[in-house]
Amino acid sequence: MLKITTLVENTAVRAKFRAEHGLSMLIEKDGETVLFDTGQTDALIHNAKLLGVDLSKIDKVILSHGHYDHVGGLKYLLDYTKPTIYAHPEIFRKRYSKLSDDGNLRYIGIEDREFFEKKGARFVLSEEPIEVAKGIWTSGFVKMTNDFESVDKNFVYEKDGELIKDEVEDDLSVFIEINGSLFVLFGCAHRGIINIMKQAESTFNKCILGFLGGTHLGPADEIQREKTIEALKEMDLRVMGPSHCTGLLMTSKMYCEFGDRVVFNNVGVITVVGG
């Protein structure tokens, strides 16, 4: 049985939880526990305590990519546990968004590696898929293979004083083997949810049951949104939990298209697969 508990998300259905622009999900499977992302602030700690999650028991963390809304909670988590952290080697880029309130570049990256290591983090960085616990894999580097998904044009990173378009090559998802199929978790899916899921299918030669997580369809253009919905119709997934950077409009559109197969993946939602 696979159990996923959403600890941080943009929305919460109960007042006692804290909602924020960010994402964190706890994966529990066959006695293994892995945390995927940490949200933006200490909302992770607040919500985890309310949900009865013992943070000191978390010894493995996967970080989807180096954006503040997925890694910001890590420094707070390190007060409770010193986990092994799995991520892509490019996660520490100094990255910015061109979208801001004042017209200046907005910093959207994370602290550097040493900052976290001083607090007890141990990093395992790899472009290749890693099985972090039995049947729980990082995607590894995701290739851009179709003609309708593209990386957000507002992202840049700074290297040797130059600004370079950020293709978010560090964007990792999680592929979980369950009952001969795969369940997928996205952070922001900056490389495109269809690219990611097609890579999962071809890597494992297995079908996809469903997904939870950020799809970045909120900021995507209309063509990407429409073609993604068309591709999802063909894939005929059992569970879809568009979250975080999907936005309420695209989540609503998906609900109109796919009905009860869509999960509103708010803080406190527990999704059980293969029970």
Ligand SMILES: [Fe+2]
């Ligand atoms: Fe995000």
Ligand SMILES: [Fe+2]
């Ligand atoms: Fe992101």
